[in-house]
Amino acid sequence: MNRFLGFLLGLWLLSALEANTEVIAVKAGKLVDPDAGAVRSDQIILIRDNKIEAVGKNLAIPAEARIIDLSDKTVLPGLIDCHTHLADAPDEENHDPFLVLKRSAVETAYAAIPNARIFLESGFTTVRDVGVYRALNDVAMRDAINKGIIVGPRMFVAGAYVTITGGAGAMTGMAPDITLPWDLRYGEANSPWEVRQVIRKLAHDGVDHIKILSSGAVLTHGSNPHSQEFTLEEIQAAVDEASHFGLRVESHAHSPEGIKNAIRAGVASVEHAEMIDDEGMAMAKQRGTYLDMDIYDEECIQEQGRLGQIPKDFLQHDAELGQLQRDNFRKAVKAGLKMSFGTDAGVCPYDRSVRQFAMMVKYGMTPMQAIQSSTTNAADLLGHADALGSIKPGKYADLIAVSGDPLQDISILEHVQFVMKDGKVYKQ
Numbered sequence: 001m002n003r004f005l006g007f008l009l010g011l012w013l014l015s016a017l018e019a020n021t022e023v024i025a026v027k028a029g030k031l032v033d034p035d036a037g038a039v040r041s042d043q044i045i046l047i048r049d050n051k052i053e054a055v056g057k058n059l060a061i062p063a064e065a066r067i068i069d070l071s072d073k074t075v076l077p078g079l080i081d082c083h084t085h086l087a088d089a090p091d092e093e094n095h096d097p098f099l100v101l102k103r104s105a106v107e108t109a110y111a112a113i114p115n116a117r118i119f120l121e122s123g124f125t126t127v128r129d130v131g132v133y134r135a136l137n138d139v140a141m142r143d144a145i146n147k148g149i150i151v152g153p154r155m156f157v158a159g160a161y162v163t164i165t166g167g168a169g170a171m172t173g174m175a176p177d178i179t180l181p182w183d184l185r186y187g188e189a190n191s192p193w194e195v196r197q198v199i200r201k202l203a204h205d206g207v208d209h210i211k212i213l214s215s216g217a218v219l220t221h222g223s224n225p226h227s228q229e230f231t232l233e234e235i236q237a238a239v240d241e242a243s244h245f246g247l248r249v250e251s252h253a254h255s256p257e258g259i260k261n262a263i264r265a266g267v268a269s270v271e272h273a274e275m276i277d278d279e280g281m282a283m284a285k286q287r288g289t290y291l292d293m294d295i296y297d298e299e300c301i302q303e304q305g306r307l308g309q310i311p312k313d314f315l316q317h318d319a320e321l322g323q324l325q326r327d328n329f330r331k332a333v334k335a336g337l338k339m340s341f342g343t344d345a346g347v348c349p350y351d352r353s354v355r356q357f358a359m360m361v362k363y364g365m366t367p368m369q370a371i372q373s374s375t376t377n378a379a380d381l382l383g384h385a386d387a388l389g390s391i392k393p394g395k396y397a398d399l400i401a402v403s404g405d406p407l408q409d410i411s412i413l414e415h416v417q418f419v420m421k422d423g424k425v426y427k428q
Contacts, residue, residue: 023048025065028075034375035390037368039407047397050423054393070401070418077390078125078398078421080378081353082292083271083342086115086129087138090346095310097171100133105183108134116145116152118350121427123416125398126154126388130250131211133171135160135186139206156382159207160187162198162238167229168213168252173221192237199238203245210242210249215258218317225254225317235265248383256280263289269340269381274325285337290381292342293329295363296356298322300348326363333364340381341374354414367410397423
């Protein structure tokens with residue numbers, strides 16, 4: 001008798017769980033399939049909980065399904081930006097990193113909260129956040145989003161910059177007798193073993209990937225973008241140590257040797273890559289290294305310069321690099337290198353990252369290639385192509401929709417009208 005009651009209770013629990021499982025049917029007038037590089041018409045997307053269950057033209061819609069009618073829209077996978085700084089809080093009128101010293105870590109964290117919602121509502125359902133000055137603020141933001149405390153995209157975070165003392169990721173320009181708090185020097189390392197130690201700390205603190213800086217920077221006091229930072233042995237140590245924890249490494253690099261050392265060491269992607277030369281491009285193609293080139297944010301750096309909102313030494317660092325980066329972007333596209341979508345969000349206001357699509361098309365990509373850079377390519381770079389990057393059964397229900405055809409006019413992506421992440425609608 002007890003067994004029979006247990007059996008009935010099991011059936012009741014199962015039926016209760018099934019009853020609480022939401023089913024959604026999305027009617028898509030056009031559906032962009034970046035895996036195939038194709039657009040399909042009159043598609044139905046069945047979603048159960050937070051996963052895509054089926055996609056097709058003549059699918060039967062379950063009676064209990066909630067219908068979302070996007071039959072007059074173009075539906076795409078949720079966009080992915082592979083180079084953001086959502087957990088930082090730059091001042092729109094003062095782009096000097098010293099601003100970080102005028103705020104506590106808590107103030108910075110609270111001020112950064114709106115960045116996450118802005119990015120999600122722009123159509124980015126996933127980001128790879130590549131470092132913060134205040135170490136681990138991004139880990140806290142990721143976890144707050146995952147717990148539903150704040151609204152934002154799915155975040156994969158770096159925790160801190162791994163950088164040499166006084167390097168591109170350090171808080172530089174201070175008097176030598178000033179000691180910075182722990183979170184502003186967390187990632188400094190000056191030998192292969194110190195690099196390994198920092199990565200072990202980051203892995204323990206729950207990061208999703210590692211950001212190392214192998215050249216000087218544009219937006220750092222006292223830095224030289226043409227320089228090489230970290231030796232090849234130090235970058236190799238980073239890639240090897242990260243692999244022990246299942247983590248991939250991306251490298252900030254402007255200079256030719258900084259770029260090539262990063263590729264030689266086996267990083268997953270090179271960020272910025274302004275001065276990449278022909279040898280560097282050949283190495284990247286041979287090894288399958290992604291280039292993540294933020295070719296839009298030059299617009300913002302120059303705008304900030306005209307308005308007097310950026311330090312003069314940063315403008316000197318930037319001289320001629322913007323156009324060089326765009327020219328090399330065009331060469332990389334023509335050479336068939338792996339390209340992902342990354343904007344360095346935070347250099348520009350967060351609601352302007354979508355403008356990079358038009359810039360990518362201007363400098364050589366087809367609209368489909370630009371879309372693929374932020375969907376299938378980006379998901380591959382993150383190591384999550386099984387769950388992200390396209391609208392296929394088994395993947396997360398991350399969808400956006402626009403009016404019109406972005407394959408005819410890519411700037412349409414600047415006006416996303418519908419956003420779903422994990423099966424939940426955030427903009428409609």
